[in-house]
Amino acid sequence: MNVTGFSANDVKFMKLAIRLCKQGAGYTEPNPLVGAVVVKDDRIVSTGFHRMYGGQHAEREALMDIDARGATLYVPLEPCSHYGKQPPCADFVIEKKIARVVVAAQDPCPLVNGKGIQRLRQHGIQVDTGCLEEMYRFVNRHYFKYAGIEKPYVTVRAGVSADGRLTDRHRNSRWMTDRQLRLMSHSFRGEFSAIMAGVSTILEDDPYLTIRQDWQGKFLYRVVLDSNNRMPDTLNIFRDQDVSPLIIFSSKNAADKKKKSSHHYFISPALDPECGGLDLEEVLVVLGKLGIASVLVEGGGALIDSFLRQRLFDEIILFTADKLVGGRDSVQLLSTGVVLSEAVELENRQIIPLDSGYVVRAVKARHPGGS
Ligand code: AOF
Ligand code: ZN
Numbered sequence: 300m301n302v303t304g305f306s307a308n309d310v311k312f313m314k315l316a317i318r319l320c321k322q323g324a325g326y327t328e329p330n331p332l333v334g335a336v337v338v339k340d341d342r343i344v345s346t347g348f349h350r351m352y353g354g355q356h357a358e359r360e361a362l363m364d365i366d367a368r369g370a371t372l373y374v375p376l377e378p379c380s381h382y383g384k385q386p387p388c389a390d391f392v393i394e395k396k397i398a399r400v401v402v403a404a405q406d407p408c409p410l411v412n413g414k415g416i417q418r419l420r421q422h423g424i425q426v427d428t429g430c431l432e433e434m435y436r437f438v439n440r441h442y443f444k445y446a447g448i449e450k451p452y453v454t455v456r457a458g459v460s461a462d463g464r465l466t467d468r469h470r471n472s473r474w475m476t477d478r479q480l481r482l483m484s485h486s487f488r489g490e491f492s493a494i495m496a497g498v499s500t501i502l503e504d505d506p507y508l509t510i511r512q513d514w515q516g517k518f519l520y521r522v523v524l525d526s527n528n529r530m531p532d533t534l535n536i537f538r539d540q541d542v543s544p545l546i547i548f549s550s551k552n553a554a555d556k557k558k559k560s561s562h563h564y565f566i567s568p569a570l571d572p573e574c575g576g577l578d579l580e581e582v583l584v585v586l587g588k589l590g591i592a593s594v595l596v597e598g599g600g601a602l603i604d605s606f607l608r609q610r611l612f613d614e615i616i617l618f619t620a621d622k623l624v625g626g627r628d629s630v631q632l633l634s635t636g637v638v639l640s641e642a643v644e645l646e647n648r649q650i651i652p653l654d655s656g657y658v659v660r661a662v663k664a665r666h667p668g669g670s
Contacts, residue, residue: 305430309401312336312343312373313430317403317438319348319357320375325489325517326351329592331406331442335361336373337397344370351516358388367395375403375435377428380415389418399425403435407446437647440662441492444613445592450583452593454614456487457603457632460624461656465600468626472600475618479653484597485511487616491595493520493546493586497602498530507535508597509543520591522546524602526568526576528553546589548582562589569605579611600630607633607643613663615645620656 319334334348335357347360378388441452466472528549546562567578645661
């Protein structure tokens, strides 16, 4: 046993369950990523994971066709205890006569929230919680934010020069070659429920904001913030709405109130005039109500700046090119700047090398200053 009370085997099997759950990434939201490993006499007898929103839960997939009497079940999220789209997993675990369940984290969903663990224990099953909890909370970070406050997890994606500029002094911002950017962006987009861009990016580039076919069956919302409702509905973004519905936000003060998609919301303008057109908190509340658990904000610069400045983001993905541009007129991240004691602190940094640059990915520190 180690200090947390879990054996090396417990840790090994839970790691596998967490690795398995990642295979559902991009397909389960707003529901969680869950994996399951069934072990008898220290040997794995079955595994499973949650593949698709509304589909069979991980526990049921792993236990379905086996004799699990006396086995240990490793499942990072507490088994559910309610009827949703699927029947309660806790009851199935009891029926299958599992002896012990090892869990990483309690389910924050108010319908479960400890009741699954309680039900198992009432039936004499040993339940040990907290095995690799931090690791699982990180892997499933979209769910843990959304299930708690029903607002999406926000990841901001920006392209910068090696000296941290969003643009050069002529406001040019094409740091990466189109091919490089396309490949990387597409692989990130699949992890999210929605992608968001400001109207100026849409007007400049006329993008589709969709994902490549290797994310088969993936449902992705596209969100455009167009406070003055000036987007012509002939743009590419208005295509393919059956697989990628378009959500538009405009200001309730916009002169033109014509709805341009079935999800067109007219909301409050930004309280802070420095923060661009719309009240981003309200945007997130509306997206949350639509069941969107995560959003990738792709630009442009003003929108990225608003999310950073208001600290409404949870994570940042910085595409950093091997180029220096300098210049007082180039646009910087967090353009108005903050003093060091108010710096936005990042943690859990990951670096991915590219041919002519690198990607830095990090989450906003939960306890800035290490407190
Ligand atoms: C999942 N997959 O493997 C587990 C979940 O509507 P339902 O029946 O699919 O229930 C969704 C809830 O079930 C979800 O919010 C979470 O609380 C719990 N566990 N959900 O989608 C799984 N184990
Ligand atoms: Zn379940």
